[in-house]
Amino acid sequence: MDDPHRPTRENDEGDAVPPEPVGPDNKTRPMHTGASTRLHAATTGVDENDLTGMADADDWKDDIPVSLGKYTVEGPIGRGGMGVVWKAHDPDLSRTVAIKVLAPHLAQSLTARRRFQREARAAAAISHPHVLTIHHVEEQNKAPFLVMEYIAGGSLKEFVAERGKLDPVLAIQLCCQIAQGLAAAHAQGVIHRDVKPSNVMLHEGGVRVRIADFGLARAAFDNSDLTSHDHAVGTPAYMAPEQLRGARVDARADLFSLGCVMHYMLIGHSPFQGRTQAETIHKILGQPHRSLLDVDPTIPPALAEIVDRLLQKNPDERYQSAFEVAALLERYLTMLNQAPTDEIAEILASPTLSRQRQKRGWLLGVGTTAGGMALIAFSLWMIFLPTGDPFESSPGTANMGMTAPEDDSPAVVPGAPPRVTRVITVAETRDADFHELEEAIAHAKPGDTVRVVDGSTYAVNLNLRNRRDLILETTSAAELVATDPSEHLIQIHGGRGIRIRGFRMTTTCENCHAIALMETSDVQLEDLEIDQQAAHSVAAIHVADCNASRHDPPLVIRSCRVRSGSSGQCLWIHADPQPVWNLVVENNRFFATSQATVAVLWGYFGEATIRGNIFASGGVGLNMNLLPVDGADPDGSSRRLIGNRFFRCRSWIGLMSTEPALTPFILADNLILESENVEATLSQQAEVAEYCSVDGNVWEHTRPSETQNRQLQKWVRFEPEVAVQSRNPSHTDFLRLPDDSPFRSTATSNDRDD
Numbered sequence: 001m002d003d004p005h006r007p008t009r010e011n012d013e014g015d016a017v018p019p020e021p022v023g024p025d026n027k028t029r030p031m032h033t034g035a036s037t038r039l040h041a042a043t044t045g046v047d048e049n050d051l052t053g054m055a056d057a058d059d060w061k062d063d064i065p066v067s068l069g070k071y072t073v074e075g076p077i078g079r080g081g082m083g084v085v086w087k088a089h090d091p092d093l094s095r096t097v098a099i100k101v102l103a104p105h106l107a108q109s110l111t112a113r114r115r116f117q118r119e120a121r122a123a124a125a126i127s128h129p130h131v132l133t134i135h136h137v138e139e140q141n142k143a144p145f146l147v148m149e150y151i152a153g154g155s156l157k158e159f160v161a162e163r164g165k166l167d168p169v170l171a172i173q174l175c176c177q178i179a180q181g182l183a184a185a186h187a188q189g190v191i192h193r194d195v196k197p198s199n200v201m202l203h204e205g206g207v208r209v210r211i212a213d214f215g216l217a218r219a220a221f222d223n224s225d226l227t228s229h230d231h232a233v234g235t236p237a238y239m240a241p242e243q244l245r246g247a248r249v250d251a252r253a254d255l256f257s258l259g260c261v262m263h264y265m266l267i268g269h270s271p272f273q274g275r276t277q278a279e280t281i282h283k284i285l286g287q288p289h290r291s292l293l294d295v296d297p298t299i300p301p302a303l304a305e306i307v308d309r310l311l312q313k314n315p316d317e318r319y320q321s322a323f324e325v326a327a328l329l330e331r332y333l334t335m336l337n338q339a340p341t342d343e344i345a346e347i348l349a350s351p352t353l354s355r356q357r358q359k360r361g362w363l364l365g366v367g368t369t370a371g372g373m374a375l376i377a378f379s380l381w382m383i384f385l386p387t388g389d390p391f392e393s394s395p396g397t398a399n400m401g402m403t404a405p406e407d408d409s410p411a412v413v414p415g416a417p418p419r420v421t422r423v424i425t426v427a428e429t430r431d432a433d434f435h436e437l438e439e440a441i442a443h444a445k446p447g448d449t450v451r452v453v454d455g456s457t458y459a460v461n462l463n464l465r466n467r468r469d470l471i472l473e474t475t476s477a478a479e480l481v482a483t484d485p486s487e488h489l490i491q492i493h494g495g496r497g498i499r500i501r502g503f504r505m506t507t508t509c510e511n512c513h514a515i516a517l518m519e520t521s522d523v524q525l526e527d528l529e530i531d532q533q534a535a536h537s538v539a540a541i542h543v544a545d546c547n548a549s550r551h552d553p554p555l556v557i558r559s560c561r562v563r564s565g566s567s568g569q570c571l572w573i574h575a576d577p578q579p580v581w582n583l584v585v586e587n588n589r590f591f592a593t594s595q596a597t598v599a600v601l602w603g604y605f606g607e608a609t610i611r612g613n614i615f616a617s618g619g620v621g622l623n624m625n626l627l628p629v630d631g632a633d634p635d636g637s638s639r640r641l642i643g644n645r646f647f648r649c650r651s652w653i654g655l656m657s658t659e660p661a662l663t664p665f666i667l668a669d670n671l672i673l674e675s676e677n678v679e680a681t682l683s684q685q686a687e688v689a690e691y692c693s694v695d696g697n698v699w700e701h702t703r704p705s706e707t708q709n710r711q712l713q714k715w716v717r718f719e720p721e722v723a724v725q726s727r728n729p730s731h732t733d734f735l736r737l738p739d740d741s742p743f744r745s746t747a748t749s750n751d752r753d754d
Helices: 035-043 110-124 156-163 168-187 252-267 277-286 301-310 322-338 341-347 373-382 437-443 682-691 706-712
Strands: 071-080 083-090 095-102 134-140 143-149 200-203 208-211 355-358 361-364 423-426 449-452 457-459 462-465 468-474 479-481 490-493 496-501 504-507 515-518 524-526 529-532 541-544 555-558 561-563 571-580 583-586 589-591 597-605 608-611 614-616 620-627 639-642 645-647 651-655 666-668 671-673 677-679 693-695 697-700 716-719
Touching: 071 095, 083 143, 095 110, 110 134, 110 143, 156 200, 156 252, 168 200, 168 208, 168 252, 168 301, 168 322, 252 301, 252 322, 301 322, 322 341, 423 437, 437 449, 437 462, 571 583, 589 597, 597 608, 597 614, 614 620, 682 706
Parallel strands: 423 449, 449 468, 457 479, 462 490, 468 496, 479 504, 490 515, 496 524, 504 529, 515 541, 524 555, 529 561, 541 571, 555 583, 561 589, 571 597, 583 608, 589 614, 597 620, 608 639, 614 645, 620 651, 639 666, 645 671, 651 677, 666 693, 671 697, 697 716
Antiparallel strands: 071 083, 083 095, 095 143, 134 143, 200 208, 355 361
């Protein structure tokens, strides 16, 4: 029996490691965590020193499965949290995946299986370029497993171990990406609870982040007994004090962990490294952390202040959101990017982030002592930084007060209390801050929410030019109609970080869009209902030259219901000449007329996910002209058309390629109902079968022609009939598959349990 009084030891990450198991002869027996296992563990965020719910190595070391479902197992990756992780091959899409299986001794427990399923739902709900992707949730022999993205690179833990502490500019870039990924998770109600270097994956030369292993994450909106607040969950050296006390935690616990990870990048270990687990916990709970500047005086003072604030033991004294941290670090990076090379050292040496307006341009007064011009130049060469105004600006009066002009706003000082963001209410029929929507938006500053709290109809034309970090939402399904029918209802040109949620919109001008996005980034359109008048000939939602940087957060169009005019489209996304990166269009219902195309993707798409949508009643369901993009995955894995439904379209998909060779994409798990053709030449049909990844597509077709069978049988599986719960678009179960449907593997998120 193990001696419970034996002290634990600590690894080079600052994690407490349990003592090696003791055999019958009272000698320690080594755990099966060789170098190769540790290397592959890093690729999926599995940490061999994870203390929570560990499966013993013997649970899997001697019993490697040949396959899991359709996936061929190639070998063990690691174990941690609640499961075992295998490296596997997906034969249909010809790609390597990582598969996490619930550990055998836990799979017997109903509670553990429920928890595992909840983890899967929580992780799969997060769609962000800096969060590891969950492909599928499956089950074999009553043991559930997750099929995940496989990252061939290593972890931040390995990266620092090999290189030593990181250059401050590179550390800022990586931490900004981590904060962006956490912000996306927190927006879905998910707290990671175990942010640490081994759960931060790096690929593409060590400058792109994926946060991995949400195996310890819990959905904050779910209050079941599985998330009992009196159990500490995480890795001690990176856990917030409230976690160690077993108190209830919120997203700010992840920010404390992020501060520990930033410290690790810059110094090489956690700020609370101890010889034993007990000593580590004592330091976190009872001792103030040592300032970065006391440990290494060459650290940029402004960066040290950011870390100091993240590491406050009282959550109320930390930054209050990951979004706030990401925005601050992004501003820091942008200042460095805009500065002349000979001023970078001065910027890094300054104790604050500030600026002044000068005739010659920006005089950037931020910075630090530093680490030498050659190192700084190398860091800036490594990173691609956003352009655009990095500072909060006060809204002006042009365009009904909604255009943000240049300004001389106060300095932004890391470590100072955050500017208090506000919820500004609007209502015509009840008490509110404003009765006019335009006036409310004119008074809003970056980070504010303008919320319409009644169900009135507002006659507006909103020109949100160069606005940043603004949420425009309604809690009562308020309607927007255009005052000037010759103008777009909502136009967003420039700026970034706009969120529009919940509105009903009606457009009357036949040549105007309901929403037009131009040269902007990080925009989210959610839960909108858009109805175009019958004469419309343009797209309801038009996107042009947006998200041009591969480092931009996703441009998201989610859970909208759009009905186009007689010859217009529901959605047109134009990416020429600038590519669109990080596009997500998911869980929308698009309805057109028999003469119109439902949706169009035209141009250069670096990363695009079209998932879980309904394309209905159009001449063509989805027309695509995909052009090759430098830096995008050549196999098409970053362009995905998965889990959609096409209904009553003359041609469910159209290929308009102007290139001599087809640009590859993934076409998987789509369901085609009451649609007759594809709009593609025979050579294009053959190219899709040869160059694209196609799997699990089902086409309900009573009498496919011999040509269709011959050319398309590699695309789809023809079925004479597919049962759905309703084919009435007004029903909530529209095109939903029955629970016993044999086609449920070909399913959108609408078919999966909530």
